[in-house]
Amino acid sequence: MMRHLISAADLTRDDAVQILDTAEEMARVADRPIKKLPTLRGRTICNLFFEDSTRTRISFEAAEKRLSADVINFAAKGSSVSKGESLKDTAQTLEAMGVDAVVIRHSASGAPYRLATSGWIDAPVINAGDGTHQHPTQALLDAFTMRRRLVGRDAGLGQDLAGKRITLVGDVLHSRVARSNVDLLHTLGAEVTLVAPPTLVPVGVETWPCDVSYDLDGVLPKSDAVMMLRVQRERMNAAFFPTEREYSRRYGLDGERMAKMPEHAIVMHPGPMVRGMEITAEVADSDRCTVVEQVTNGVSVRMAVLYLLLGGNESAVSHTRTEENK
Amino acid sequence: MMRHLISAADLTRDDAVQILDTAEEMARVADRPIKKLPTLRGRTICNLFFEDSTRTRISFEAAEKRLSADVINFAAKGSSVSKGESLKDTAQTLEAMGVDAVVIRHSASGAPYRLATSGWIDAPVINAGDGTHQHPTQALLDAFTMRRRLVGRDAGLGQDLAGKRITLVGDVLHSRVARSNVDLLHTLGAEVTLVAPPTLVPVGVETWPCDVSYDLDGVLPKSDAVMMLRVQRERMNAAFFPTEREYSRRYGLDGERMAKMPEHAIVMHPGPMVRGMEITAEVADSDRCTVVEQVTNGVSVRMAVLYLLLGGNESAVSHTRTEENK
Amino acid sequence: MMRHLISAADLTRDDAVQILDTAEEMARVADRPIKKLPTLRGRTICNLFFEDSTRTRISFEAAEKRLSADVINFAAKGSSVSKGESLKDTAQTLEAMGVDAVVIRHSASGAPYRLATSGWIDAPVINAGDGTHQHPTQALLDAFTMRRRLVGRDAGLGQDLAGKRITLVGDVLHSRVARSNVDLLHTLGAEVTLVAPPTLVPVGVETWPCDVSYDLDGVLPKSDAVMMLRVQRERMNAAFFPTEREYSRRYGLDGERMAKMPEHAIVMHPGPMVRGMEITAEVADSDRCTVVEQVTNGVSVRMAVLYLLLGGNESAVSHTRTEENK
Structure with missing residues (x-):
C-alpha cells in the first residue's frame, strides 16, 4: 500500500481493489447500532481546506469520526497563511504537533503532491481535490x-x-x-x-x-x-x-x-x-x-483509505469483529 | 413522541411534559464528576446553521457532546450552497452520509418544516430557529x-x-x-x-x-x-x-x-x-x-430533545443509572 | 497552583517548574500507540478566539483532545458579539452552559484578565495571547x-x-x-x-x-x-x-x-x-x-497547563500509568 493518496494514477490495480474491499467492510459498520470503530482512537487528523468544499469536508469528517479519530478542521480563511506562512510552515507545524494524517484540499493543482514529497511531513497526505488536477x-x-x-x-x-x-x-x-x-x-x-x-x-x-x-x-x-x-x-x-x-x-x-x-x-x-x-x-x-449512493459510499471509501494509510498492521476485519463482540 | 421538533405548536401537553421531565434527569448529569452520558455514542449530529447564532449553536453542541454524539458543524457561509446546491441537495447529502439528526437554523421561516416533511431526509430534524417563525x-x-x-x-x-x-x-x-x-x-x-x-x-x-x-x-x-x-x-x-x-x-x-x-x-x-x-x-x-438559569437549562432541555428523538427504546433513567454504576 | 493562567508574571518559580515537569510527562504520551489520556473526559473546553491564530488554536485543540476533553470552538466573526453581546454576556453564557475552562485569544490587551477577575465566570481562564500584552x-x-x-x-x-x-x-x-x-x-x-x-x-x-x-x-x-x-x-x-x-x-x-x-x-x-x-x-x-521542537513542545505544555488547572486532585503520573496498563 502507498504511504499517501495523491493521485488516482498512483494506485496499482491491487491497491485499488484492496481499498474497495476494505470499503465493503466499512460499509457494514453503518448497519450497526453503534456506527463506530475504535481503529483510529488517539490519532489526530487535520482537514486542511484551502478551498471551500462542504460535501467533501463533511464526508471526510464523518469517516474520521466513525473511526474514532480526533479531528481538527482548518480552513485557510482566517489562518496564519495571511501572516505569510507558507504551505511549508503549515506542514511543519502540523507535523511538529504530532498530527497523524493531513487531508488537504487546495485550489492549486499539485499542492498535495508538494506536501507529500517535500519531506516537510511524515504523516500520510490525502488529496481531497486539487485545482483541476485530481480527486x-x-x-x-x-x-x-x-x-x-x-x-x-x-x-x-x-x-x-x-x-x-x-x-x-x-x-x-x-x-x-x-x-x-x-x-x-x-x-x-x-x-x-x-x-x-x-x-x-x-x-x-x-x-x-x-x-x-x-x-x-x-x-x-x-x-x-x-x-x-x-x-x-x-x-x-x-x-x-x-x-x-x-x-x-x-x-x-x-x-x-x-x-x-x-x-x-x-x-x-x-x-x-x-x-x-x-x-x-x-x-x-x-x-x-x-x-445518493455515491455520497453514502464516499464515507465508506474514505474510512477505508484512512484505515489503510493509518491503521498499519491490524486487519480491518479483526478490528471489526472485536468491536462486534463487545 | 413526535419524529421531529419543528414547532412548539406541534407538541401535545404530554410530549412537552415528557421533555421537561427528561430534562430534569439530564440536569443531574451536570452535577457528576464526568458530565457525560454514553447514550448517543456512535451517532452523528449535524448542526446546519444557515444563519449565525453562537449561543444556540454552542448550547446544542454542548448538549450533543454530553450525550457522546459525534458532532459536525456546518455553517452556510463558505458552503457548497454557493455552488447552487439547494436545501434539498444538502438534506439528501447529509441523509446519504448517515447523519442521525439535523439541527437546523435558517433565516427563512419554514425551512425546517420543508426539511422535515419533504421526504428528503429520514433523520430527525430539530428547528434551532427559523426566521421570525419558531424556536x-x-x-x-x-x-x-x-x-x-x-x-x-x-x-x-x-x-x-x-x-x-x-x-x-x-x-x-x-x-x-x-x-x-x-x-x-x-x-x-x-x-x-x-x-x-x-x-x-x-x-x-x-x-x-x-x-x-x-x-x-x-x-x-x-x-x-x-x-x-x-x-x-x-x-x-x-x-x-x-x-x-x-x-x-x-x-x-x-x-x-x-x-x-x-x-x-x-x-x-x-x-x-x-x-x-x-x-x-x-x-x-x-x-x-x-x-443565567435559562442558559444552563438550555443544555439540559436540548439533551432531552435529542435523547427522545434519537434514543429510541431505552429510558434515559436506565442509561443514567448504568453510567453511574461504572 | 493558580486558578487561571493570565500572565507569565503571575507564575512563581515553583508553579512554573511544576508546569514544566508535568509537560515532560505529557510529552511521553506522544510516544505511545494511543496518544490520549482520559484525564479530562467529560470536561468541556471552549476556545474563544476573538482574533485569528491558527497555530495557537490548533495547538490548544490538539492538547485538549489528547486529554479527552470535549472541545467547542468559537470564533468571534459571525458570533452574537455582533448583536451587541459583550464579553460579560459571552462569559456568563459559557459559565451557565457548564463550560469547564475557557481559552481566550483577544486583540485587546487585558481582556483575559477582565474575564478571569470579573466574577462572571468560575471556570479557569487561559490566556492564549492578548494584544501586545502576554502569551x-x-x-x-x-x-x-x-x-x-x-x-x-x-x-x-x-x-x-x-x-x-x-x-x-x-x-x-x-x-x-x-x-x-x-x-x-x-x-x-x-x-x-x-x-x-x-x-x-x-x-x-x-x-x-x-x-x-x-x-x-x-x-x-x-x-x-x-x-x-x-x-x-x-x-x-x-x-x-x-x-x-x-x-x-x-x-x-x-x-x-x-x-x-x-x-x-x-x-x-x-x-x-x-x-x-x-x-x-x-x-x-x-x-x-x-x-520545530517549540511547536511540538507547545502541545505538551498546553496539556500540562490544562491538566493542572482542571485536573485537580489526581496526579498526572498516576493517570498516565493507569492508561498505560490498559
Missing part, C-alpha cells in the same frame, strides 16, 4: 459504486471493473473528477469514453487512456455506466460556452436518452447537480441514478 | 425554567404550568421566541399576556391563544413570570420605532416596576440583553432574574 | 524547550533556568512573546538581554527585569539561547521601520553570526518566520534551531 477519493467512491452495481457487493470482492464500459459526459475540461476517474477506471480494466463539447475537452486528452466522442446518443447503448459531470460555469469563459438549452439538448440526460442505455446500466453524478441542464428530474429520481 | 427549544427551556421556579424541581415532575400567568413584553413582532412561547405555554395550561408597543404587535395576533395589553404596569401585579423580549433593532424600520428612552420608559423593566410583581414572580430574558433599554442592571442582577 | 503558554513552551536543550530532559526535572543567558532579538515593541518570556525567564533565574532596533524597543523597558543592548554581535558569544522574534510589519508605522535589507544586516541571524554563539547555544523562533529577513535558511535548517 482520488471521488474516483474511488465512483469505482466502488460501479463495482457494487455492475458486479455485486459480495460477488465484487477481489474483483476489478474489467470490460465494463464507462462513459463520462460533459465538462471534462474543468473536472478534477474526470481525470481521476479516467486514471482509476483504466487501472481497474474498464473501457472509458469521454463525451464533451469540443470547447470543454482539455488539450492533451489524446494521451489519456480513453476514447473521446462527440456523439452521446451513439455511445449510450454501449455504456454500462454513464457519469454526468457537473458543469462548472464559475470556471468558464462565457464566450466558449453554449447556452444552457443548447448544452442540455446535446449533452444533458433526459428520460428519452436514458432509455437508449442497456437495462442494467446506471447513471452517476458527483453532485451537486444542476437539474434541468445536466440531468432531468426524471433521471435524477430514477432507480438507475446512483447520486 | 421551539427556546420555548421548552423557558417552560422548564418556569416549572422549576414556579412549581419546583421534584414537585414539578409530571406537572404542566396550569394556571400560571405569564407576560411577554416587548418586540413581539420580530421575535420567534414570542410565538413559540405562546404556543407552548398555552399547551401547558398557562395564561399568556403579550405587552408590546402597537407597532411591534404582529398582524393576526388576535388568532394567537393569548391576551394583548398595552398597559405593562396594570399587568405586572397579575404575573407569575415576566419575559422581556430582546428588541431586534436590526430588523426594524426606524420610523416605526420609539426612541430608546421612550421604549424603556414604557416597556423596560426597572426595580420600581419589578416591585409591582408578586413576590414569587420571576423575570426572564432569552439573552443577549440590551441593558438599560429592556432591563436595568438592578433587575438583571436580581435573584428573581433567571437569564 | 504565557508561549513563554512556557519556550522555557520548556530551553530546559530540555540546556539542562536536559530527565536532568531538567525540578530544575529552573538559573544562570542561563537568554537573548531576545528583534521586534520587541509588537511582541507579546517578548514580554511574557522576559517575565517567566526572570522568574526561572535566567539572565535576559533584549537586542532591538531603537525604534522597536517599548517605552518603559527599563522597568523590565532584563538588559537592553543594541550590539547583537557583542551579545551572541555570551548567549545560551538566542530567540529571534517575528517582525510584525503589519503592526508597524512604515516610517519608523528600517528596510528589510538594513534590518537583516543588523538584527538578522545568518550562519556567520550563528558561529559566534557558544557551541551548545540554541536558536529559537516562535514562528511563523520570515526567512531571509529574521533568519537565513541555513540557520533555520540547522540542528541548533528549535523552531
Whole structure:
C-alpha cells in the first residue's frame, strides 16, 4: 500500500481493489447500532481546506469520526497563511504537533503532491481535490459504486471493473473528477469514453487512456455506466460556452436518452447537480441514478483509505469483529 | 413522541411534559464528576446553521457532546450552497452520509418544516430557529425554567404550568421566541399576556391563544413570570420605532416596576440583553432574574430533545443509572 | 497552583517548574500507540478566539483532545458579539452552559484578565495571547524547550533556568512573546538581554527585569539561547521601520553570526518566520534551531497547563500509568 493518496494514477490495480474491499467492510459498520470503530482512537487528523468544499469536508469528517479519530478542521480563511506562512510552515507545524494524517484540499493543482514529497511531513497526505488536477477519493467512491452495481457487493470482492464500459459526459475540461476517474477506471480494466463539447475537452486528452466522442446518443447503448459531470460555469469563459438549452439538448440526460442505455446500466453524478441542464428530474429520481449512493459510499471509501494509510498492521476485519463482540 | 421538533405548536401537553421531565434527569448529569452520558455514542449530529447564532449553536453542541454524539458543524457561509446546491441537495447529502439528526437554523421561516416533511431526509430534524417563525427549544427551556421556579424541581415532575400567568413584553413582532412561547405555554395550561408597543404587535395576533395589553404596569401585579423580549433593532424600520428612552420608559423593566410583581414572580430574558433599554442592571442582577438559569437549562432541555428523538427504546433513567454504576 | 493562567508574571518559580515537569510527562504520551489520556473526559473546553491564530488554536485543540476533553470552538466573526453581546454576556453564557475552562485569544490587551477577575465566570481562564500584552503558554513552551536543550530532559526535572543567558532579538515593541518570556525567564533565574532596533524597543523597558543592548554581535558569544522574534510589519508605522535589507544586516541571524554563539547555544523562533529577513535558511535548517521542537513542545505544555488547572486532585503520573496498563 502507498504511504499517501495523491493521485488516482498512483494506485496499482491491487491497491485499488484492496481499498474497495476494505470499503465493503466499512460499509457494514453503518448497519450497526453503534456506527463506530475504535481503529483510529488517539490519532489526530487535520482537514486542511484551502478551498471551500462542504460535501467533501463533511464526508471526510464523518469517516474520521466513525473511526474514532480526533479531528481538527482548518480552513485557510482566517489562518496564519495571511501572516505569510507558507504551505511549508503549515506542514511543519502540523507535523511538529504530532498530527497523524493531513487531508488537504487546495485550489492549486499539485499542492498535495508538494506536501507529500517535500519531506516537510511524515504523516500520510490525502488529496481531497486539487485545482483541476485530481480527486482520488471521488474516483474511488465512483469505482466502488460501479463495482457494487455492475458486479455485486459480495460477488465484487477481489474483483476489478474489467470490460465494463464507462462513459463520462460533459465538462471534462474543468473536472478534477474526470481525470481521476479516467486514471482509476483504466487501472481497474474498464473501457472509458469521454463525451464533451469540443470547447470543454482539455488539450492533451489524446494521451489519456480513453476514447473521446462527440456523439452521446451513439455511445449510450454501449455504456454500462454513464457519469454526468457537473458543469462548472464559475470556471468558464462565457464566450466558449453554449447556452444552457443548447448544452442540455446535446449533452444533458433526459428520460428519452436514458432509455437508449442497456437495462442494467446506471447513471452517476458527483453532485451537486444542476437539474434541468445536466440531468432531468426524471433521471435524477430514477432507480438507475446512483447520486445518493455515491455520497453514502464516499464515507465508506474514505474510512477505508484512512484505515489503510493509518491503521498499519491490524486487519480491518479483526478490528471489526472485536468491536462486534463487545 | 413526535419524529421531529419543528414547532412548539406541534407538541401535545404530554410530549412537552415528557421533555421537561427528561430534562430534569439530564440536569443531574451536570452535577457528576464526568458530565457525560454514553447514550448517543456512535451517532452523528449535524448542526446546519444557515444563519449565525453562537449561543444556540454552542448550547446544542454542548448538549450533543454530553450525550457522546459525534458532532459536525456546518455553517452556510463558505458552503457548497454557493455552488447552487439547494436545501434539498444538502438534506439528501447529509441523509446519504448517515447523519442521525439535523439541527437546523435558517433565516427563512419554514425551512425546517420543508426539511422535515419533504421526504428528503429520514433523520430527525430539530428547528434551532427559523426566521421570525419558531424556536421551539427556546420555548421548552423557558417552560422548564418556569416549572422549576414556579412549581419546583421534584414537585414539578409530571406537572404542566396550569394556571400560571405569564407576560411577554416587548418586540413581539420580530421575535420567534414570542410565538413559540405562546404556543407552548398555552399547551401547558398557562395564561399568556403579550405587552408590546402597537407597532411591534404582529398582524393576526388576535388568532394567537393569548391576551394583548398595552398597559405593562396594570399587568405586572397579575404575573407569575415576566419575559422581556430582546428588541431586534436590526430588523426594524426606524420610523416605526420609539426612541430608546421612550421604549424603556414604557416597556423596560426597572426595580420600581419589578416591585409591582408578586413576590414569587420571576423575570426572564432569552439573552443577549440590551441593558438599560429592556432591563436595568438592578433587575438583571436580581435573584428573581433567571437569564443565567435559562442558559444552563438550555443544555439540559436540548439533551432531552435529542435523547427522545434519537434514543429510541431505552429510558434515559436506565442509561443514567448504568453510567453511574461504572 | 493558580486558578487561571493570565500572565507569565503571575507564575512563581515553583508553579512554573511544576508546569514544566508535568509537560515532560505529557510529552511521553506522544510516544505511545494511543496518544490520549482520559484525564479530562467529560470536561468541556471552549476556545474563544476573538482574533485569528491558527497555530495557537490548533495547538490548544490538539492538547485538549489528547486529554479527552470535549472541545467547542468559537470564533468571534459571525458570533452574537455582533448583536451587541459583550464579553460579560459571552462569559456568563459559557459559565451557565457548564463550560469547564475557557481559552481566550483577544486583540485587546487585558481582556483575559477582565474575564478571569470579573466574577462572571468560575471556570479557569487561559490566556492564549492578548494584544501586545502576554502569551504565557508561549513563554512556557519556550522555557520548556530551553530546559530540555540546556539542562536536559530527565536532568531538567525540578530544575529552573538559573544562570542561563537568554537573548531576545528583534521586534520587541509588537511582541507579546517578548514580554511574557522576559517575565517567566526572570522568574526561572535566567539572565535576559533584549537586542532591538531603537525604534522597536517599548517605552518603559527599563522597568523590565532584563538588559537592553543594541550590539547583537557583542551579545551572541555570551548567549545560551538566542530567540529571534517575528517582525510584525503589519503592526508597524512604515516610517519608523528600517528596510528589510538594513534590518537583516543588523538584527538578522545568518550562519556567520550563528558561529559566534557558544557551541551548545540554541536558536529559537516562535514562528511563523520570515526567512531571509529574521533568519537565513541555513540557520533555520540547522540542528541548533528549535523552531520545530517549540511547536511540538507547545502541545505538551498546553496539556500540562490544562491538566493542572482542571485536573485537580489526581496526579498526572498516576493517570498516565493507569492508561498505560490498559
